[in-house]
Amino acid sequence: MMFKRISGILAVVVMCAGLAACGSPRVARIDPGTTTDLSGRWNDTDSRLVSEEMISDMLSRPWIESHRASEGNRPAVIVGNVRNLSHEHINTQTFVKDMERALINSGRADFVASRAERDPVRDERKDQDTHSRADTRNAMGQELGADYMLSGSINTIVDAEGRRQVVFYQIDLELISMKDNRKVWLGQKKIKKDITGSSFRP
């Protein structure tokens, strides 16, 4: 009798698990500023925290005013290499672009195209030399040179035991003078997460 009951329950449990995978996907649109942590991995919230911290710090430090005082113009910045030295594939472009946008829109600094971005522009300019009307051409040799290069790195330290891990991220960014290699600004953001994976799944 007991065995009958158990085997019946077993069959139902297994069938339910099999059917659990069925059904159409559910989509709910949410505010981009909402914090949602699903896997514990680097996500849009982490990127937003980094960009907010770095932007606020960068705009409040004296390097912009020092440059204006010595050079008489707005500093021009180029994005260099932000190295990912962590254990996750992290797209650094999300917070770097936020910083570019904030700085340009503040009117206090200029950004010039990076190496990857300017090659197509140069190709187009060269093409204009051949194919465009003389009065509409953009001449070569008129590019704005960068005064500072933005570079940095993301590092992680992971402490793991079983299904639990504590992940520490450190994001370091710096501005290096193209003139004399001085570092004129250092920004840093630390994020720490305690992630416990589930021991069971459906």
Place this chain on the structure above:
Amino acid sequence: MRSAAMLAALLVLGGCATYGNALRDIDIAVQQGRPADALAKLETLDGGIRNEALYYINKGVLLRMNGDIPGSIAAFEAAKPLVGFQEAMSISETIGQFSLAEGTTSYQPRAFERLQLHVLQALNQLERGDWDAARVEATQMNLLLDRVYGGAAPQGGDAFPRYLSGIVFEGLGEDDNALIAYRKALQAYDRNGTVRQLPEDLEKRLLLLTARFGLQDEYETFAKRFGAKRAAQAKALAETGGGELIVVGMTGLVPRRHEVTALHQDFTSGKFYRISLPALRQRSGSANRIVLVEGGNEIARSEMVEDLSVAAQRALDDELPGLIARSIARNVIKNRVANEAGENSQGLEFLFNIASAVLENADTRSWSTLPDRLHLLRVNLPEGAHELNLEFAGVGGGSIGSKPAGTINISRKRPVIIATQWTGY
């Protein structure tokens, strides 16, 4: 009623157990050098949510073989969270495994397969020239080994991943991390390596880096173990100019799992009992060595750095006791259910017994598009363009095939990596 429900569950879930068999056509296409056909066939299979990880890891390999590196990267990245999710235990799947069929569980890659996922992804990134992304794979490999396997893969297959990590760190100028990775590779080879001979290149790297860091005691330990000839070669390596070419060759296909069945009839009760277990079938196409040729002249020879057929056999050997125990448990449970069905109807009892026997299949799922053997070749070449060819040598040393490597531009800045898979075609 309950018997009917169990019979229905068996029929529904029994299909899952044959996904391994459905991959056979894909394996044949790959073995015959038709990766495009294999990929097209893979897309037509519906393995369900339980085989999603297996789908993506096979897709990653097939896309690589078809030259679609970005697609391969995306497929492997899609596989990673699915594989990680399966570290957690599923109660329903475990119950199904003990009561219904072995293949009711989600496919969980073995340790050596999980490591190969990172190896292949690292090679994808290196071929794109993204050494930082390859570094991420190296750190993920190390984290996986430490977190899940206590620092060492249980059946081997972790020596080359460690070795490759060292190559990545060395290429990035992180000699300290490279030395740590090379040391761990040596430990892995010594502990349960899948190849008989320690790669000479690894010996040279250990000597080179310990000398560079002034670790005299360690250097002397290695020099004593590896010999004076190797120490001299390591010294020469430190003075070599030009740029480095690294070739990672993947030859053959890892042995495929197939089903071996024993069917018995109990002459007293008339009932059938079936035990099906997986066994490995070796496949052809593996090379013994890869030779790098330029202008008809041999420049360098590879060393075998990993034999995944050894890891696959060890994995199966470890699984067999559990597979046998569960198969016996399922036969017992199904027999009991059949007996209870027989209380209502003899016909139902017979039907249930036959269905149980027929659907008692071995779980033959495995990552069958993985290569059988991994080979490594490192050579310094003058800077500039080189027109290179790869020749694959068999057991006797004779050529069994060749493949053009194309025009390779060697630079002093960073090593150039070629990763090539050859299945005999």
